[in-house]
Amino acid sequence: MxxxxxxxxxxxxxxxxxxxxKAALNYETPFQFMIAVILSAQCTDARVNIVTKELFKVVKNPEDIRKMDIKTLEEYIKSTGFFRNKAKNIKLNAQMMKEKYNDKLPRTIEELLVLLGVGRKTTNVILGDLWNIRQGxxxxxxxxxxxxxxxxxxxxxxxxxxxxxxxxxxxxxxxxxxxxxxxxxxxxxxxxxxxxxxxxxxxxxxxxxxxxxx
DNA sequence: CTCCCGATAT
DNA sequence: ATATCAGGAG
Structure with missing residues (x-):
């Protein structure tokens, strides 16, 4: 066969x-979805949803992350593991999105891969789940x-x-x-x-x- | 290849 | 105690 x-x-x-x-990760905005997918690395989506339920009350867009202290962010996401790397990447991405992408999530593989903590798998999830773009x-x-x-x-x-x-x-x-x-x-x-x-x-x-x- | 890392099921 | 969880970077 x-x-x-x-x-x-x-x-x-x-x-x-x-x-x-349908995706099991909860979110309201594309930026929130990017955060959720980054957090889901080596972590169950159930755990991610517990964390983001609180985090997304105060974080809706990149600006909310930029003005949040990194230690505060780490506390929010601690239980997902790899929390220092994830917090650092999310902060850097919020900054990078302002400088390169006008605070919007890009829609191509190449542009998404520039973001930290966003690899091939995360890219495919974002493109497919948010915009029904099937490139991989x-x-x-x-x-x-x-x-x-x-x-x-x-x-x-x-x-x-x-x-x-x-x-x-x-x-x-x-x-x-x-x-x-x-x-x-x-x-x-x-x-x-x-x-x-x-x-x-x-x-x-x-x-x-x-x-x-x- | 190693490191990042807490929560959970077994 | 140990393996595993919507991986990615150096």
């Missing part, structure tokens, strides 16, 4: 299961793990994985592909203890195959 044929088997199952994909595929820890388990890719490198996926995943599904794998990764294919017996796609997965052969 080719990867494309494999995709055609697996994707409809996930599509039926999850339907319309989000490869986070879940997409990486599940794509390997299902046999779509054989790599640990997110950039290689993204390139391989783009070869056989139809462009119209780039956005949904990531969302479904992330949702399924949180629901059934949890890294710590995957629930293979309940998994809807276990016959297409390396873990699931082992289970069936026992």
């Amino acid at each position: 080719t990867k494309k044929e494999r995709f055609d088997k697996v994707f409809p199952i996930l599509e039926k299961k999850f339907g319309k994909a 595929i989000v490869v986070d820890t879940h997409v990486k793990r599940l794509s390997n388990l299902i046999g779509f890719v054989e790599s640990d490198n997110p950039e290689i994985i993204e390139r391989e996926l783009m070869k056989f995943v139809p462009k119209k599904y780039w956005f949904e592909y990531s969302h479904y794998l992330i949702l399924h990764g949180r629901d059934k294919c949890v890294a710590r203890r995957p629930k293979c017996l309940e998994c809807e796609i276990n016959k297409y997965c390396k873990h699931g195959q082992k289970l069936i052969n026992k």
Whole structure:
């Protein structure tokens, strides 16, 4: 079975299961969304939402961050981990957005990557979630793990994985592909203890195959 | 490659 | 105690 044929088997199952994909991160403004995605690095979105519930009461735009003391910002976001780096990056970005982007979030990969703490994954999330721009595929820890388990890719490198996926995943599904794998990764294919017996796609997965052969 | 780093499930 | 969580920079 080719990867494309494999995709055609697996994707409809996930599509039926999850339907319309929507971000789990809470926000009101694009700038707030950028902050939320930066905070989500190596942290659960549930934790990010707890933190941003308070932070976003006082932070709506870059100016609010610029006038906020960095220590205050660190206190707000401490529980998300990596808080010193994240606070520093968010502060620098608020400054950079004023100088380069007229206090607005840019809409191209190149311009977004200039911002600190914004890499390939964050860029794809922002473009896709905020403006429905599909220039790439989000490869986070879940997409990486599940794509390997299902046999779509054989790599640990997110950039290689993204390139391989783009070869056989139809462009119209780039956005949904990531969302479904992330949702399924949180629901059934949890890294710590995957629930293979309940998994809807276990016959297409390396873990699931082992289970069936026992 | 290492470092950043707290919260949580197991 | 340890692995893992919508990663990124040096």
